[in-house]
Amino acid sequence: MNSGNHRPVLLEESVQALAIRPDGRYLDATFGRGGHSRAILARLGRGGRLFGLDRDPDAVAVGQALAKQDHRFGMYHMPFSRLTDVVRELGLLGAIDGLLFDLGVSSPQLDEPHRGFSFSDDGPLDMRMDPTAGEPASRWLALATREEIARVLREYGEERFAGRIATAIVRRRAAAPLTRTRDLAALIEAAVPTREPGKHPATRTFQALRIQINLELDELAAALTQVRDLLAVGGRFVVISFHSLEDRLVKRFVREQARGERFPIGVPVIDRQREPWLEPVGKAVRPSPEEIAANPRARSAIMRIAERCPS
Numbered sequence: 001m002n003s004g005n006h007r008p009v010l011l012e013e014s015v016q017a018l019a020i021r022p023d024g025r026y027l028d029a030t031f032g033r034g035g036h037s038r039a040i041l042a043r044l045g046r047g048g049r050l051f052g053l054d055r056d057p058d059a060v061a062v063g064q065a066l067a068k069q070d071h072r073f074g075m076y077h078m079p080f081s082r083l084t085d086v087v088r089e090l091g092l093l094g095a096i097d098g099l100l101f102d103l104g105v106s107s108p109q110l111d112e113p114h115r116g117f118s119f120s121d122d123g124p125l126d127m128r129m130d131p132t133a134g135e136p137a138s139r140w141l142a143l144a145t146r147e148e149i150a151r152v153l154r155e156y157g158e159e160r161f162a163g164r165i166a167t168a169i170v171r172r173r174a175a176a177p178l179t180r181t182r183d184l185a186a187l188i189e190a191a192v193p194t195r196e197p198g199k200h201p202a203t204r205t206f207q208a209l210r211i212q213i214n215l216e217l218d219e220l221a222a223a224l225t226q227v228r229d230l231l232a233v234g235g236r237f238v239v240i241s242f243h244s245l246e247d248r249l250v251k252r253f254v255r256e257q258a259r260g261e262r263f264p265i266g267v268p269v270i271d272r273q274r275e276p277w278l279e280p281v282g283k284a285v286r287p288s289p290e291e292i293a294a295n296p297r298a299r300s301a302i303m304r305i306a307e308r309c310p311s
Helices: 011-017 035-041 057-069 080-090 107-111 137-143 146-157 162-175 181-191 203-213 216-224 244-259 289-294
Strands: 025-028 049-054 073-077 096-102 231-241 278-280 302-308
Touching: 011 035, 011 231, 011 302, 025 035, 025 080, 035 049, 035 057, 035 096, 049 057, 049 080, 057 073, 080 096, 080 216, 137 162, 137 203, 146 162, 146 203, 162 181, 181 203, 203 216, 216 244, 231 244, 244 278, 244 302
Parallel strands: 025 049, 025 096, 049 073, 096 231
Antiparallel strands: 231 302, 278 302
16 A cells, blocks of 8 residues: 555656645545645635545555545545446536546556566556456466457557567466466567667567456546536546557547537537537646656556537
């Protein structure tokens, strides 16, 4: 449950992007260890409220402790694909002034070997953000076909040696199951013929497996469909992504909602009939060189901002 090594990425930039009002209602859909939430609370007045979600029980425990300290905060244990359930329960549909998604894995998850996210230390090959749900990576690797493994590594990890690694995994599991992170990392090192400068050969595979095991892209796609029901007019939607596929989903979503309803070619229509309800705010934001130097895990981050417009 340690949060000491966790450095929220684009902290000041994301909180500023939310354009926080002292009496506003805000939702941190990916609480993590609460860095963004604490920064939001610091800008809220006595009448403001903030709600946090996370599917990681360790993160929820941190959030529950924060809720005991600050009555303006409430914590919920669930994936952000169920945002609407929480907001409906609160009676705040269409009344959220700011919504934050900070995607990907948190530093404590990477740094705790027993979670199985990292190839740097030995641990069980798990990778579940919620260890109480779903199947661990070891089971998925034991059952998936070579073709399925290769597809996941190629699509989610952009791994050019996906086929080689998938073949090595299938051969290894025929002799003995893969259950430890260090064993998988060693297998990948042996299977990959060349190295990317400054990057461990297992980096892309571990990323791809994590995305698959937690259905991260499906979760994001489901959450995006709920944003319209949540935001108040003028409410801000802020997303920090760490993977090109995540960012592509977010960018396409904002673009399509800002364009509004599509009509068949040739149908006469004026702009207001398209009913766009979301408007991008500024350009995509990336971490500064100084932030990347202080926190190398920030290097792939990209933040997009949008605002709910009247419809």
